[in-house]
Each structure stands twice: as C-alpha cells, then as structure tokens.
Amino acid sequence: MDIKKYNESINWLNRDASKADKKDEEPIVYVLQELPGTRIGRPKFNIIGAQKYGKLKVLLKEDTQIILSPGPIIFELRRLLKDYNSNDYLLLSGDPSVIGIAVAIASDINNGRFNLLKWDRQEKVYYPLEINLYEKGKIDE
Secondary structure: OOHHHHHHHHHHHHHHHHHHHHOOOOOEEEEEEOOOOOOOOOOOOOOHHHHHHOEEEEEEOOOOOOOOOOHHHHHHHHHHOOOOOOOOEEEOOOOHHHHHHHHHHHHHHOOOEEEEEEEEOOOOEEEEEEEEOOOOOOOOO
16 A cells, blocks of 8 residues: 555544534534624624634625525535534525525434524523424324
8 A cells, every 4th residue: 555545544544533523612603694784894793602602604695695596605504514514503594495505404414403693672682592303202292
C-alpha cells in the first residue's frame, strides 16, 4: 500500500471520530436566511434571544429565492448543513420553499431528527421543539 492510499484510509476511518468530538461543542443555531432589512442595517426582527440555544450561523442572503430550479439552493444548503447534529437548531426564516428544503436536509442528515426554535409572540421568547419523524408511538384519537 502506498502512502497516499494509507493516508486516505486513515482519514476515512477518523471521520467518525471527528463527528463524535463535535457533540461536545457549543450547539449551532442555523438561521436559514438573513432577516428582511439586514442588508440596509435595520433587520425587521431581533433574533438575539436565539443565542441562548447556541452560536448563530446565517446560511443564505435575504434575497435568496428559488426561481426555476431548486438544484443550486439544495446543493448550497447541503454543503452548509453538512455538520448538523442533534444538538443544533434550525431557526426558520425566509422563503417557505427554502425552509422546507432545509428541514428535509437536516432530517435526512440526522436520521429523521431535528430541532427547531419556535417564536412565541406573547411571551417574546424562543421555545425549542424536538422533532423525530420516525418516532413510534400510539396516536390518541
């Protein structure tokens, strides 16, 4: 085995170990799109309260839209959410089609599990929601 193949094998084996280390890191709150008004310096909403749940990371510009093909946005969101894990949160902002794609990607990456931050207008705070699409349980009727 040559050195290049050996290094590739070692890197491939260590990739799971690096993911395990990330579980100990501070959670990330993925803000899907910049808030309206961000570009001119006056965001329409204050999302600083979401920092309680982790470090804020904005994924897309405020004017990002899906016009004809969703492919480029899907590719970009997959790249930006590749490190998403069970400790992280999605703050759903922006274009509803972008929100749907981001939730689907986070769910796909994390085996049907993802966390959302829901804004309560009356209390003026964010509440965390844990979603598990594959949860087995009885449905009360």
